[in-house]
Amino acid sequence: MTEFAQLRALVFDVFGTVVDWRTGVIREATRIGGPNHPDLDWAAFADAWRGRYNPSMELVRNGTLPWMTLDALHRQSLDELLIEFGATDLTPGQRDELVLAWHRLDPWPDVVAGLTRLRTKYVIGTLSNGGVGLLVDMAKRAALPWDLVLSADLVGHYKPDAETYRLPGRLLGVGPDQVMLVAAHLSDLLAARGQGLRTCFIPRPLEYGPAREPDSVDAATDIDVVQANFGDLATYLGC
Amino acid sequence: MTEFAQLRALVFDVFGTVVDWRTGVIREATRIGGPNHPDLDWAAFADAWRGRYNPSMELVRNGTLPWMTLDALHRQSLDELLIEFGATDLTPGQRDELVLAWHRLDPWPDVVAGLTRLRTKYVIGTLSNGGVGLLVDMAKRAALPWDLVLSADLVGHYKPDAETYRLPGRLLGVGPDQVMLVAAHLSDLLAARGQGLRTCFIPRPLEYGPAREPDSVDAATDIDVVQANFGDLATYLGC
Numbered sequence: 001m002t003e004f005a006q007l008r009a010l011v012f013d014v015f016g017t018v019v020d021w022r023t024g025v026i027r028e029a030t031r032i033g034g035p036n037h038p039d040l041d042w043a044a045f046a047d048a049w050r051g052r053y054n055p056s057m058e059l060v061r062n063g064t065l066p067w068m069t070l071d072a073l074h075r076q077s078l079d080e081l082l083i084e085f086g087a088t089d090l091t092p093g094q095r096d097e098l099v100l101a102w103h104r105l106d107p108w109p110d111v112v113a114g115l116t117r118l119r120t121k122y123v124i125g126t127l128s129n130g131g132v133g134l135l136v137d138m139a140k141r142a143a144l145p146w147d148l149v150l151s152a153d154l155v156g157h158y159k160p161d162a163e164t165y166r167l168p169g170r171l172l173g174v175g176p177d178q179v180m181l182v183a184a185h186l187s188d189l190l191a192a193r194g195q196g197l198r199t200c201f202i203p204r205p206l207e208y209g210p211a212r213e214p215d216s217v218d219a220a221t222d223i224d225v226v227q228a229n230f231g232d233l234a235t236y237l238g239c
Numbered sequence: 240m241t242e243f244a245q246l247r248a249l250v251f252d253v254f255g256t257v258v259d260w261r262t263g264v265i266r267e268a269t270r271i272g273g274p275n276h277p278d279l280d281w282a283a284f285a286d287a288w289r290g291r292y293n294p295s296m297e298l299v300r301n302g303t304l305p306w307m308t309l310d311a312l313h314r315q316s317l318d319e320l321l322i323e324f325g326a327t328d329l330t331p332g333q334r335d336e337l338v339l340a341w342h343r344l345d346p347w348p349d350v351v352a353g354l355t356r357l358r359t360k361y362v363i364g365t366l367s368n369g370g371v372g373l374l375v376d377m378a379k380r381a382a383l384p385w386d387l388v389l390s391a392d393l394v395g396h397y398k399p400d401a402e403t404y405r406l407p408g409r410l411l412g413v414g415p416d417q418v419m420l421v422a423a424h425l426s427d428l429l430a431a432r433g434q435g436l437r438t439c440f441i442p443r444p445l446e447y448g449p450a451r452e453p454d455s456v457d458a459a460t461d462i463d464v465v466q467a468n469f470g471d472l473a474t475y476l477g478c
Contacts, residue, residue: 069412071412119379123375123379131410131412132387132410132411133410133411133412133413136362136386136387136411139386140358140362140386147375147378147379147388148371148375148388149386149387149388151410153410154393154410171370171371171372171390171392171393172371172372172375173308173310173370173372174372
């Protein structure tokens with residue numbers, strides 16, 4: 001714990017770490033698309049949509065696409081997916097509404113209480129590839145008590161580009177080692193570590209549902225802290 | 240009121256509009272500098288410090304200085320002022336502490352209750368020349384319930400440069416006319432209006448103390464809304 005005496009801010013990955021995207025997207029997709037397509041496998045649809053998340057951002061990262069928000073990428077991949085899933089009758093209005101599913105996700109049960117404790121001692125913020133508008137909508141709906149909403153939007157780069165991890169320290173006027181990234185994904189944490197941030201892994205075993213193994217760590221993984229949930233992290237950090 | 244049916248976000252000028260900078264700076268300067276200089280007129284010192292606010296930012300706006308945060312500008316002008324006021328014995332540590340006076344300002348009495356009502360219906364955020372770190376420190380200390388902390392920092396331009404006013408709509412994915420700037424200063428409001436934002440003037444008659452007349456408006460002023468305080472604005476907007 002003394003090793004974290006200089007820690008000033010905790011920034012959080014959002015999709016998967018803070019909120020359960022899969023349950024929320026299945027719920028919204030079933031609500032919006034279900035009446036016309038009662039037999040469509042909306043869980044498979046949610047998984048396929050999430051499957052296009054990284055490839056779509058990669059097109060921005062490598063310069064194939066200009067900067068665009070995650071909402072815009074979600075809309076592009078949705079249009080492609082609806083062809084694949086045979087649901088091309090969804091109207092433009094229904095598609096816009098479906099993109100907003102990603103704004104309406106519920107936090108894991110430990111999140112709100114844990115963040116409320118953590119913010120008594122630290123600046124807490126998002127550090128997400130979701131857009132600022134998305135993150136604000138989500139926070140208001142789910143009562144996430146962020147001090148600061150930080151997004152890939154603010155630097156025009158998606159994680160794991162280095163610019164994203166440098167943002168919190170720069171804006172707060174503190175060193176990168178005074179900022180800790182909290183995430184359920186090793187690729188995110190290791191990229192943050194490469195920019196000098198402290199790192200905390202929180203396993204989210206249900207993130208991908210039954211179909212896919214979530215990330216896990218062992219003693220050899222180069223992560224500062226592993227805690228079971230946000231409440232345990234608050235206890236560990238003395239909040 | 241129907242004219243504001245499309246309004247999504249309220250962004251607030253901070254120094255003078257949300258917080259009483261003069262009382263706070265006098266308090267902190269007296270605490271830090273007073274023991275060594277009991278006869279110094281710390282109110283005049285606070286006024287003189289604020290007097291250097293706009294000229295110092297102008298050097299950034301016109302390119303004489305590179306981008307630097309308001310904390311850095313405050314530190315530069317403090318060093319000059321301490322010569323002028325004959326208090327050059329303040330140590331570097333005391334000077335750093337004195338710059339933090341601007342992080343430790345109290346809100347006007349109507350602010351917290353008013354913002355709490357406004358945020359039930361709108362996204363509320365800062366739109367300040369103060370840095371992100373300053374604004375977060377201030378919000379945590381004073382329990383200001385911002386959804387979003389927006390700062391000149393994020394665009395590398397100080398108000399009234401146009402880039403600052405375009406930021407909220409761009410980040411939230413809404414039109415400039417779906418954003419209202421709330422401020423006690425006409426120059427800020429008229430610059431925002433020039434970028435298509437809606438505008439609300441809140442008079443803060445005590446901002447400058449007895450020495451200087453605050454801004455006021457009449458029927459000819461091109462401002463959308465004038466309300467006496469944040470509570471009246473919440474009532475006016477149906478919150």
